[in-house]
Amino acid sequence: MMGLMASEKFRTVDTRTAMSSTERGTDAPAGTEETNPGAGRTRAWATRLVVAGILLSALNLRPAITSLGALLEEVRDDLGMSGSVAGLLTSVPPLCFAVFGVTAPRLARRFGPAAVICAGMAAIATGLLIRPYAGGTPGFLAASALALMGIAVSNVLMPVVVKRWFPDRVGSMTGLYSMALALGTSLAAAVTVPLTGALGGSWRSGLAVWAVLAMAAVLPWLPLVRDRGTAPAPSRQRTAATAEQHAPLRMARSRTAWALAVFFGLQATAAYITMGWMPQIFRDAGVPAGTAGVLLAVTMVMGVPLAFVIPRVATRLPHQGPIALVLGVCGLAGYAGLYFAPAAGAWAWALLLGVSNCAFPLALTMVGMRARSGPGVAQLSAFAQSTGYLISIPGPLLVGVLYQRSGGWGLPIALMAALMVPQMLMGVLAGRNRTVEEEAAVR
Template sequence: MTTPSPAPTTGGRWLVAAAIVLLAANLRVAVGSIGVVLGSIRDDLAMSATVAGVLTTLPVVCFAVFGVGTAGLVRRAGLHRAAAAVLVLVATGIVTRSLVDSTVVFLLCSVVALAGAAVGNVILPPLVKAHFPDRIPLVSSMYGAALMAGASLASAATVPLSDALGGWRQGVGAWAVLSVVALVPWLLMLRRDVHGSPEAHDRLPMSVVLRSRLVWAMVLLFAAQSAAAYAQFGWFAEILTDAGISDGSAGALLAVVSAVGIPLTLSLPWLMRLTGDTPYLPWAFAAVTAIGWLGVLVAPATTPWAWAVLLGLGGGAFTWSLTMIARRTRTTAGTAALSVATQGFGYLIAGLGPFGVGALHDATGSWTAPLVCLIGLAAVIAVCGTVVARPVMLEDTLGPRRGD
């Protein structure tokens, strides 16, 4: 169970909602702000291509490793203190890496920022469960859109910021301001924190949680959509350029993928009310994803905008899966446990996506095998989404525990 804060007023609830959205907006800026100035960073720090590859792989690794270790932190510190700590870590990592001259220290500072983002990923669903149990799809769609918008804004604005402020260091470091702004409402809410109950019988140890079929369906669902998404971010533009599309057009098409996802995410509450506890949404996400990748496979240069739109629509599986973490649990403790398992282990598996696409391309000299595998991931989304869509709660799948 939880020790909730006193019920806030309507205005207070939406202040919490705004704080959650601001938190989410900060969780991808440490990633989105680097790729667009990576060339300048490599030149300035004498960073090798191998180290640059490590840097681009760090997000998914950190999201997995630090995500798994979040449950104990939240139980001891509380969700509000954890949110404040997330923003402090993100700001600290962003600022310090913009100041250093060592490649190794730059990577370590990036780990600090990404560790904060990893914890933030995991606490978002239980925050929504604790404060908005009656508005889970709505608030989840809001923070899902904020995640996407934060990443897109960081990618779009870092270069202009760098040009205006005098270099990549200033352009990258400036994003710490957003974290400081987002920190203010969480500092105001520290006195009204939400904790996991100290009673042992209310805790959900990972060894128990991982026995649930629902948990593994959530893990594989999240892993499949994340693997496809990270492969898409890493390789979609190159696949199109290899098909004869210009670099500029390929980059614009990748932006289309992200842009389509934001209005779709905001429409999820209405779509979830319309479909109820049916698997129609994950089936739809899987279908448009498979068709999008099939189009890239057989006719990449014919109507690439259509494939970009379809892949963007398929990306709705991300926010849907995050929303289902809170909808398939009865308590905040259950939501936190399912969030840790889903995102921690899901991101760990998802790391194979971008790596596997590159490895298969190198081994075969073609994009055919990687694209066939990405189409296969869409089938995983459909199958696992069918299980997750059933109205079964995590706590009910675990059976009686000691002390119940």
């Protein structure tokens, strides 16, 4: 998500005052809650609901993908998928994120971010529940697209919710959100195979059970769906902030926005190749299916501690490029290991690729750091994620084609390593200390 400035300690916005007028749809004067204890208690409960909603939603943003990766061979065999079709299946997530993510800011302006995220969680639950029983590959893809549509809009709006409700704790909440996302990702990868066995051995039950977690994520947002506003700046800042927040931006004019979008796209390419294909790479090298799922979980669980640390470190650095370089070097080392000794050093390669995949929380952090205002963050988030996911679409599909045509993993792994080089370069460019308002404002 994002770190908003060079250090969180410089943010002193009073969030209690900031949101009170939003809930009423009026510009209440500062101090209203101090004279109305009931409003303060309501605000405190709303904040708790937002925190619960953020954490539960983050847990649901990847299980639809990693649970499928753990059972991809069984799904392919049962539905009669070729390697190319399976590659297409692993390309569906970024396609849906690109297509549906760009609609998120418009939907949020009309219905409010909470209502859109609530609907997104309901779409995830519905898609995951019907996907295994839709019948055939087309139905499976359609139900997957429904779940991924919910993930797409939530992906874009989560940074907006964090900035609006926690303007003085952006780095901390970004880390918490990223930890929950990594935890959900690794949990689905680790337990899907044994859970499938416990449910009778059917891959359909093993995939459908994740709908329960998505249903739980709907609940915290229900009391908040009528809140369509945003957290206004404190009254002493409001006049100065309004003009900047409403200035139209043309992201295509911003070199920083493009660098961030390409960086986002290349890290997403690596992540979805890893989530979709890494268990199969290990299984083809002789690693048992259950162990291959655990290895993917190890890769994903590395994001739990690092996703909390990286945003906090990034917000304290004037340039985030060095972090992108370190993550890229870890990725290159992991791919080299997969190429030369996939089974012998499997645990080491899983750890290195797990560190490399933490380019995702870094990208989200830079989204917040490269824009000054809430609307700017929303526009940059939609541009970077939608454009980035479009860029990432060919990667998993190309890996599937190369795997089927070559009969091995040499060429696909070489492709993954080659893509890491421009990712590092774009991370350096996106990490420069500047904002899109400086480059993209309409004059």
